[in-house]
Amino acid sequence: MNTTTRCLTCQGEGRLLCAECDGTGEPNIEEQQFLDWVEEGAKCPYCEGHGFTICDICEGATVA
Numbered sequence: 209m210n211t212t213t214r215c216l217t218c219q220g221e222g223r224l225l226c227a228e229c230d231g232t233g234e235p236n237i238e239e240q241q242f243l244d245w246v247e248e249g250a251k252c253p254y255c256e257g258h259g260f261t262i263c264d265i266c267e268g269a270t271v272a
Contacts, residue, residue, distance in 0.1 A: 212271045213271060214270065214271060215263060215265055215266035215269075215270055215271060216265075217263055217264075217265040217266070218263035218265070218266065218270070220270045220271070221263075221270065222262065222263055222266065222268040222269065222270045223260040223261065223262055223263055223268065224260060224261050224262075224263050225259070225260055226252060226254055226255035226258070226259055226260055226261055227254075228252055228254040228255070229252035229254070229255060229259065231259040231260065232252075232259060233251060233252055233255065233257040233258055233259040234250070234251070234252060234257075235250050235251065235252050235253070
């Protein structure tokens with residue numbers, strides 16, 4: 209029997225909402241480390257402005 213199980217961490221999507229920018233892709237200017245380099249057009253350094261990161265459990269494969 210060939211059975212696959214969806215990743216429980218990302219619910220089978222292969223990606224997770226960025227916790228640092230809450231999915232906006234913009235830097236969180238409330239954090240001190242962002243205040244030094246924030247300028248117009250700056251992106252969140254954790255997700256590179258995408259608003260999500262690749263799931264570290266399934267590595268984007270959607271199954272674990």
